[in-house]
Amino acid sequence: MTKRHYGVFSLLAGGGFFDGFDIYIAGSVLASMVATHFSTVGKNASFVSATFLGLLLGTLVVAAIADKVGRRFSARYALLLYGVATILCAVMPSFSGLLVMRFFAGLGLGGVIVTSYGLWVEFVPKRSRGFWAGAMSFVINLSQPISALLALILVPHYGWRSLFWVAGVPAVIMWVLQALYLPESPRWLESKGKQNEANKVIGQFEKYVTNKGASVQGTEDQPKSAAPVAALKQVNQSSLWGPGVRKATILAIIISVLTIVTWYTFTAWIPTFFVKSGLSEVKTFTFTFVIMLGAIPGNALAAILSDRLGRKNTLIVLSILLGVISLLYGYSRSPGLIMTFGFLFVMGGNILIAMTIASYIPEMFPTNVRMAGSSLANAFGRAATIASPYFIVFLYGKGGQNLVFWSSFVMYVVLAACILFLGRETKKKSLEEIAYEEISEVSHSVSHGIQS
Template sequence: MNTTSSIGARLDRLPLSGFHYRLLGLIAAGMFFDSFDIYIAGSVLAALINSHESTLALNATFVSVTFIGMMAGAWLSGVLGDRFGRRFTYQFNLGIYGFASIAAALAPSMYWLIFFRLVMGVGMGAEIVVGYGTLSEFIPADWRGRFGTVLNLIINTSLFLAAFLGWLIIPHFGWRWMFAIAGVGALVVWFLRKSMPESPRWLASQGRAAEAEKIVATIETRCGVSPNSYVAQEPLAETTATPARIRDLFSRRLLTRTITGITVLVGLFTVNYAFVSWIPTFLVQQGHSVSNSLGLTTLMFAGGPLGSLIAFALAERLGRKWGIVLFSLVGIGFGVSYPFAQSEIAIIAAGFAITCCIYVLSSLSVASYVPELFPTELRLRGAGLCNAIGRGVNILVPYAIAAVFAGFGIVGVISLIAGTLLLQAVIVATIGPETKNRSLEDIADVPLPVERAPQNVNI
């Protein structure tokens, strides 16, 4: 048993305790404000147009640089997280978007606000990679998937809070306070997270066994387990770690993992944007008033929390792999039924079901499955690459949706969603590994290609 496996086995044997819940709370708090910062854009941009501080073109630039920053942040966090550690990186990116949010609250013009939004985007894109990846390395295998779905549920509640506070604050106090709330909240969490330990799995993967041993012993004590009660097959020893390289993600050993991770995040972001972000527009184009459209949309989006709860129930039973496959297919079924919904009740029911499926996929994929696909020394780079490509595609999706809707209507958009989900289901089913109830070390133990031994040739 190597050092990393021994450390992982000790973390996986621990009972759930206050340590795990506190860790979840600290990571969730940072990612909550990260998500809150994303969702306040709609209310803020509307207020800027109303006050004549911005134009539609500048608002579009604001949205675009957000996605560009998130794409860059996802990639950067992967590189930094695997090189300098989880603790350094999640503090670094939280500080970036915390200070940038406060700067945005003081921005003297829309052009400065766009610049600060770009910087915020870097921090926001990084948080989703580091947060989910870090949580996965501490939680015991039997609970890892469920903790990921709970974290996803907590983060998604920021959508409601951002909309509510925007309605409550902006008309009376202005849009700047929204960025101030996000920035101050992020910096408070930054201070609280200073006490979070480094990931012992990452330390062990870097050959820093003594540091990993010390942290694990402390965690065991907090969980009521004697640090001396675990007997490893081999004594822990300092080792010289072989540097992991980005190109290893495309080696024969990990290529299918990388393809799987990219597929599920491109699929998730595409379907999420195509339906969730565009459904009010679709309803208006179908003849509903703006007020009625927003009301119907609100009822449809109530399926989100239910989706996260379903994912929580299935994460360790059905598993992440087959959960993604099943709900991709279920989503196709509900999607195909949507164009045939005529009454408002039928439209709400179909939209509710589709939203529910999207959030099941979100909880199982970005929150749980993708961080598990890669070995510890490449975990954040792998997740960062997948998120960066997913965000990059997200920049192009709006143009594709607009073109498909203009040419083929809602049927064309639903067909695009169904095709994306079908491709995802096929790829995950055929090459994706199952990760439920397995240690991260077991999942990462991908057999190396068998080299054919050279044969002696007699001439």
């Protein structure tokens, strides 16, 4: 890690922070719109679906752009689109106009998160990749308690529109900084045959090492032998459904769908559930703020555990624990228990998101299709969240929040089983070594089949 790494980290995490902030203010905005009669629970479902429809399409578009045109281009202009559309959300006079702007904001949102995590993974050394992916998730998801705190401070005095101003204006400023200082991924440049440009980018990092009198030859991110790199160059990994990539694609889709749906079931709807149960706006935002503080220890633990305990086993155990906690939260009635189990759920949910979306999913794909794979998985997750708000409204009408959280329990158990049977460990392995293992596994199976 060099000074240049820290600069890239700041640019990507900064853009991701306001992206996350926009998503997490949704719960407070929805609750306030219901309380002020600008919207209803049914209309709120349309708001959430419009946002996630934009997220879905934005994620698919960025997949094509990021792998063909470049990571830097897609990251910057997704952030600009999101920032401008969010500012326009603040001035829309009608609910229908707000839905249109939320759709366009979603287009940008869908690109920012995927490119931020995917690009960062391609810069970080393998031995600390889990830690630094967790660190980026920590910064981005600080937006959870901060958005809840600002909702508590701003909404009672300035209304829900103020949150869109806070989310949009800084994002445009961050876009300017990215346009000036964010480098392209050298791994992507090399995969496109742009070796000279890749070397120039690497030189930006190496100079901070050589200035200290250290050698940059034989860096730790090189595979232990030349075999992985040589094999990867001979195998076509341009398809997400080809040998060596197919299983990663399937698992990534499953992880993304179950993680995103269960997470946004909680964060987007909890304030609305509070309002519908009779709590005032002030109490609703106070409860939400305390619960969202769980993001801070959650992301810190993700950074610590990822490289120490590994991704696979931690994710399996954590998924089961989250299923149990979601049930306990659903049956809690006293303020103390609601805030306690809500805090624990947010803490565990942030560990899960940091280790899957920020690290595990991008790691599973080779460079040629890393953004395409991450984006496709993310797109399936967003597609599920387009339909899930209406399903949540249905469940809430039939059995209240208890039934909603029983559905979350089932999804977490399924997630644990899928990671157990389809997942592989990725800690402290270079991205090339991970891809080589996947190819070798397929080659071994084919050879064994021929011998049989």
